[in-house]
Amino acid sequence: MKIATYNVNGVNGRLPVLLRWLEESAPDVVCLQELKAPQEKFPEQAIKDAGYQSIWHGQKSWNGVAILSRNEDIKESRRGLPGDPEDLHSRYIEAIVNGVLIGCLYLPNGNPAPGPKFGYKLQWFDRFTAHAAQLLSHDIPVVLCGDYNVMPTEQDVYKPERWVNDALFRPETRAAFHNLLAQGWTDAIRKLYPTETIYTFYDYFRNAYGRDAGLRIDHFLLSPNLKDRLTGGGVDRDVRGWEKTSDHCPVWIEVI
């Protein structure tokens, strides 16, 4: 089963790119982030015509997450992250597909830091970590994938010294990520490529993509009962070079 994650940065503005990538890459399951579309404006029919059923959690202007599946039914298990009824951001949706529980997340950016947005990021991270622990207490294999807005180590940043005070790389943020991993999760892409430089995001400006000045912030976390089923994965880096493309690359894994 090929599972992909892709922060599309506007699902309607990006529809031609998304459909071309679905056709070329043919993932079985896709997690999308940053739909930037209200619930009623999700392009369900165009995605259905491309062979994918979908569930989504939209929001006007910002955020928004979706799960797509090519062959297997999607059994939605949750929409919205538990732990704060006042949090109205659409940043989490979860479903069981082909016996695997898939959590699709868009973790808050958190800049500027320090500040209320950074506080929200850390709170969201705490709630997510608590929910992740809950998921591990069941027997079902789990994939938690999406835009974590975290570079886990210096290896994941083109110039780490420039990012030390950024919300995506501050010590609190990295500590939160490593605290989550310590529950037993496996960072699938890093497990596959322990020493390579891998980026999943490139700024639109300063020719970041051309200079390979990127960040690795889109991740797959695998539960212990799934990690030995991991057979491959990678970044569809060339998609970042297409016309009218997102600033993120699609990332994917293959599990038996």
Next chain:
DNA sequence: ATGCCGTGGAAACCACGA
């Protein structure tokens, strides 16, 4: 160190992103 680009929504600018 920086929002230089890009999207969406409302209003010909602003919020937001990483």
